[in-house]
Amino acid sequence: QLQLQESGPGLAKPWETLSLTCTVSGGSISGSSYYWGWLRQPPGKGLEWIGSIYYTGSTYYNPSLKGRVSISVDTSKNQFFLKLSSVTAADTGIFYCASLHWGSLFDPWGQGTLVTVSS
Amino acid sequence: QSVLTQPPSTSGTPGQKVTISCSGSSSNIGSNYVYWYQQLPGTAPKVLIYRNNQRPSGVPDRFSGSKSGTSASLAISGVRSEDEADYYCAAWDDRLSGPVFGGGTSLTVL
Numbered sequence: 299q300l301q302l303q304e305s306g307p308g309l310a311k312p313w314e315t316l317s318l319t320c321t322v323s324g325g326s327i328s329g330s331s332y333y334w335g336w337l338r339q340p341p342g343k344g345l346e347w348i349g350s351i352y353y354t355g356s357t358y359y360n361p362s363l364k365g366r367v368s369i370s371v372d373t374s375k376n377q378f379f380l381k382l383s384s385v386t387a388a389d390t391g392i393f394y395c396a397s398l399h400w401g402s403l404f405d406p407w408g409q410g411t412l413v414t415v416s417s
Numbered sequence: 418q419s420v421l422t423q424p425p426s427t428s429g430t431p432g433q434k435v436t437i438s439c440s441g442s443s444s445n446i447g448s449n450y451v452y453w454y455q456q457l458p459g460t461a462p463k464v465l466i467y468r469n470n471q472r473p474s475g476v477p478d479r480f481s482g483s484k485s486g487t488s489a490s491l492a493i494s495g496v497r498s499e500d501e502a503d504y505y506c507a508a509w510d511d512r513l514s515g516p517v518f519g520g521g522t523s524l525t526v527l
Contacts (some may be wrong), residue, residue, distance in 0.1 A: 343520075344419060344505065344518060344519070344520045344521040345454075345462065345505055345507075345518045345521070346518065347515055347516045347517070347518065349515075350515075358514060358515060359515075360513075360515055361513055361514075361515070394461055394462075398516075400450065400467075400468070400509075401449070401509040401516060402449070402450065402452050402507045402508055402509045402516040403452055403464060403467050403468075404452075404454075404462070404464070404507075404516075405463070405464045405467075405473070406463075407461040407462060407463065408461065409460075409461055410461050
């Protein structure tokens with residue numbers, strides 16, 4: 299079955315760019331009508347959608363993060379990517395990638411990766 | 418501040434029925450499907466209810482979802498200790514053109 303796995307540095311410096319990769323296995327990232335999404339969860343807080351991408355490269359982002367976020371895809375590697383620029387301590391949290399259906403059904407999810415923003 | 422409003426916490430004793438509410442507006446719950454997620458401690462969320470009241474295979478039938486107007490509810494009939502988790506509602510928001518979440522409700526089974 300479909301599985302997702304996040305990877306990337308666990309530490310980012312303030313005002314730098316956070317970069318994460320989501321690797322999809324058990325299915326083709328371009329072989330379905332799914333979108334692919336990134337979400338985050340600050341420590342002890344709730345979930346926030348960051349943005350989503352289709353295998354063609356079509357994207358849409360959370361307006362609250364627009365301007366700082368960029369999501370891209372590499373279908374040959376079955377991966378999609380997140381870049382979040384000018385990070386601050388407020389961006390610290392667990393970042394999840396997930397398959398997205400019908401706009402709001404995230405399933406399945408990756409296990410999540412903790413990113414701490416600190417100098 | 419989350420777009421959808423949930424109570425921060427609730428509790429129940431084993432076997433009791435517990436209900437979690439999720440309040441939104443005409444641009445999200447009022448015009449789109451509602452989804453519910455369960456997040457067990459230290460794990461990623463998983464979908465519990467999709468399209469207002471549908472259960473994925475493997476989700477016990479003691480979990481049920483409903484929607485009325487701009488509000489939705491998740492009910493757990495006969496709550497068990499293993500149901501102790503955080504629960505989140507979500508829906509597409511037409512105004513924001515993206516999915517929005519509730520702040521989450523922490524369920525304690527006493």
